Amino acid sequence: MNKRLFIDVHAIQTVPPSCVNRDDTGSPKTATYGGVRRARVSSQSWKKAIRTSFQNNFDEKGLGIRTKKITELVADEIRKIDPNASDAMGMAVKVISAAGIKLEADSKKKDEDAIPETKALFFISAKQAENLARLACSDTYGKKEVQAALNSEHGIDIALFGRMVADDPSLNADASAQVAHAISTHKVDNEYDYFTAVDDRSPEDNAGAGMIGTVEFNSSTLYRYATVAIHDLFNQLSEDAEATSNAVGEFIRAFVSSMPTGKQNTFANRTVPNAVLVCIREDQPVNLVGAFETPIMPDQNSGGYVKKSIDALERYEHEVCSSFVPEPIISWHVGEGLNSFGDALDLKSMIERLEDYVRGKL
Template sequence: MNIPRTYIDVHILQTVPPSNLNRDDAGSPKQAVYGGARRARVSSQAWKRATRLAFRQQAGMTAAQLGTRTKRVSGLLAGRIAERTGLDGEAATRLGNALLAHELNIKAGKKAEESAYLLFFGISQLDAIVDLVSDRAAELAALADDALAKAVSDLPVRQQLTSGHPIDVALFGRMVADIPSLNVDAATQVAHAISVHPAEIEFDYYTAVDDEKTMEEDAGAAMIGTVEFTSATLYRYATLGVHQLAANLGNDLDATIEAARAFLRAFVVSMPTGHQNTFAHHTLPNLVSFVVREDQPINLVSAYEKPVRSKDGILGQAALRLAAELQNGSNAWGFTPRTVTSVYDPVVATNAGYDSDETKNAALLAEAFGSPRRLDESIDLTVAAIRDRLQERDA
């Protein structure tokens, strides 16, 4: 079925206080040089995992709709075989390993209960594999190894892991180098978030005092240490290929729409958890814009190639630059969005700093981003736009 090419670009500006959302191997907040200036950075992997975890907090989202990424596929499959069929753990493990080994050739890892690599799959897909043997599990478990391997050789195990994908596998894809037939092309790309301004790493020196010591015994700290942090106004970007998402979900229009809706909300409200107990960095975005395109995705990070520099707030200038860059894509390059729906506070236009014409600033934001709306309304309008677009396949 021919699904028309459709993308949803998600542009976000978000201020984050002192924090260490995503650290490197030395414990420092990740950074990148862009436009000749060192910026704070949060990796795409960190925000994708935060998005996946945010799915679990959404109302109405069930475990059957979601995936898990683990090396313990053998143990999970054996557990579900035992639960369904009544086989003991050893017999269930042997049957599960036979199912995974023949057609999939999933290699064992260093630990007996683990595979050699992480696999990303849906629990419902494991249940579909159990369905293949549930009515004759005891018979199969009684066979010798060679006979068991032959008995399961004709079962469509691979088909169960290459269809009926949970929404997070359909969105983020799956790559298994040793088993290319299990690969799923990602429908979503997530950029590394970077600060729109230069950012420095600072150090917090902290101490811990022993509550049971008296001042007469020892007035010093029982422990001292440091933790690195930075603060930033971040530009976050992701793009969702709705046509690829539909293909991953078997061209099911309703499933595609609901998966897109779940992703938009989860990506917007998600937050990496690095050092969250230390910094409590639970902020909401300051500006969100959903841009539906029929041509190609466009990352607007070039708005900040020249870093924003201000001692009187960053967000206002960042919002106006983003608006100008979005319009430039249409005016100069001819990439005109199908729809643009945004969440922002119009007051940001009055805090832009470098241009005192508040009316002009407000008009620029409105022209680029449309009238400000609530998040739920913006998601509803975006989903309606892609539903209309996908239904064009039948026109």
């Protein structure tokens, strides 16, 4: 595919009182933008939720596994190929080391039980682990062959989110997708939930609590944004048009429908977006967070932030496209508002149209 093609997805989403994504102190993550504190959900957190969602709709052989224990993965594949392999772990260590990946024993285990691991998490597809196992069983390979096996047949999530290998940058995989940190369209102040827990076996005349504590939380209306470079994804997926269109459709579905799991049992914070805008562009991706540099104030009639946030997004997109970049080739929207952008569709229909369009372009 020679032509550049990008798909931008923007979402306005209300999140009830919750602690979706916490920092090292247990507090909800925040960011200062436009001079005020905003609620924030990190891109890493939402990408993990998207990857988890993929597991419901893709065969595991088409996905990646992020782990330090790649020797165990390859050894398991060796045993499937050759059930009589007497030293599958040793064969796995040898083939992985041949790629230039440094391994070290797990320091938490006794020497005799230690299994060599990578120093950092390594993103490997199930198919790549199988291909390494086949090379290990053939015992006729060198660095070139092993690295070629690791640089082909990337899982869909590796193709989308990339892979960084400090030991040997030639094993890196460029990300086809970018996911922004979600931030609230308005100012937030964190609040505290003081809770107590009663010991069920305490005497009836004991009025004291078995445990007390506090949980910090906030509520927000978030602006979320992600983009996928279709031309890059197509190359990463071995120029397979069907796989690329399916990956794009599932990425959009997962981006819209997923939710990070922080404190989910405590707050039951599963929501879906109020409005989603999907734009196809041939020039460049465009993040519309500038619509909220001036914090949204509550609507005087409803008291909420959603309608004013959607209006601000719509207005800002038209301003950007009238001054800096062309209008998108095609736009679709789902949910409330955004009526000036293409057809209003339900999520399922929008994804079907998107997949058909991508398939036709490839």
